[in-house]
Amino acid sequence: MVESGKKPARMVFRIVNTLFMIAIMVICLLPVWHVLCASFSDGSYVMQQSGLIWRVHGFNLEGYKLVLQNKSIVTGYLNTLFYVAVSVGFGLLITLMTAYTVSRKNALWRNVIMVILTVTMLINGGLISSYLVNTQLLGLFNSRLAIILPGCFSAFNVILLRTAMLGVPDSLEESAMIDGAGSMTILFKIILPLISPTIATVVLFSVVANWNSWFPASIYLRDRALFPLQLVLKEILMSDNVTSGTVLDSANVDSSLLIYKELIKYCVIIVSSLPIWVMYPFLQKYFEKGMMVGAIKG
């Protein structure tokens, strides 16, 4: 906006606005800070405290030790890494391939394929119907595939990548074709490097969504060895009795561990969120881009 003089009212507005923004930032960070400080504090202090923990009391790493020794959490971590890698990798591959087809400007059926895909963005069968199809017809109950397959391909991502592909100059593909390159070569050698910002956006959002996902696992999986981290986390955070066979199921269970009950909750939050928080500042650019297009997705 254009400045219209330095009136006192303007100064007051600016100061109030800045203070308001600082307050918002404090509110955004406070819960995270509370968890972080608590996770490094003494177990019995954390157990007894009431209200906000705004600094570390009696620094120790006991909680983290227990978390990292815990089998469920470690298995969950590895499972999540597996689910994220396979789901995002496989999903991206078939999304790219489909996007390539519908970005062929002179292919006769590309509009038909687009309609088939777009319909899935407008209508869906809902939770129960999908659950029954996946478990009764496709036999995905209690299987890793139930976590990987149903969510890895979306029409929305196809449209995103298609739009990016349509922006690649035709002449580049034509000259590659004259040199004898096939469709796969054109897609992966010519198009892919040129649309890498869009791919980065798609990957970022899929990774975060898969990392944070817990609901499909909670309805499809029964075998604890298959649980992703978020589901283990849910059991720890949401059950009042943490000792009931979930966290402290490692060999060294004894009643003295009860004082670590609260501490473990804090530590496990940090351990589970850390990879995403570390990755995020570097990818903020892609994140904003994704939020812009994602806004339309709703």
Add this chain to the structure above:
Amino acid sequence: MSSGALRAKRKKKYTAEAIVKDFKKHKVAYAMAVPGLIMVLLFNYMPIFGLGLAFVNYKPNLGIFGSKFVGLKYFKEFFSSMYFVRTVGNTLILSLLQIVFVFFGTILFALLVNELKNQKFKRMVQTVTYLPNFISMVVVAGIIVNFCTSKGVLAQLVSIFTGESKNLLSVSSYWRPLYIASDLWQGLGTGAIVYLAALAGIDQTLYEAAVIDGAGRWKQTLHVTLPGILPTIIIMLILKIGSIMSVGYEKTILLYNPQIYETADIISSFVYRKGLVEANYGFSTAVSLFNSVINTVLLITANAISRKATDNSLF
């Protein structure tokens, strides 16, 4: 070209000869779409056909077509049960609160961020307010539980005013404020991105012209800024209205308990409970089908009204 000629041309496009020729030319490209099409067939189209569940008394061993057809029985059952008013009411109230506080709060926040002149501070505000969006729902729910226990931060804060400290999640009147506040906490920064982009796109000469016409800051906001982002606001509002009856279930099913069903139970959590916890498949599919039909009607209506009134529309 007349429409008749256009139709003739389109018909010609799909002759047997053209199809064969096109298929030969693009066979690899078409083959590449096959995995994606199989995915949507299995995971999108089959569940859509599965909506037929709403009309049959589903028995897993008989399948949808073998199970007994019951017509609108489940719909009638839902409409006449006490759950109808409760879940639809709770969903609508929560959605309206979301529009008032989260939707308009986000716009207000974007306008205020846009007023920040120090670019570094502005970036910092954005970076910090995005952070909660990256925290998983399970962790958010865990933090809410922690803050709401009688010794928790929020419960202590509330006890200053009420004088009694108890678990906030066991009191039905606290549910909606908690739900909306945590929505705001998670979504304020990221929700503002789309408006900030629209704000950045406003032609700066419009402000200069407004100043020449003697407009102060407030008048500039009213006559330049708001009209500039109005199309974005309208589109976002249409989308929001289209989903007014579909409040997500994740946060609700993580946090609610029978003590607060009165305010917390919404259509989606009810569908989850009836369908997946109690295995009442036909009934819960009927409820969710009813829900999506209403959503579609709302979306189309909001879109039509907006197209008439403001010339902005989604489709």
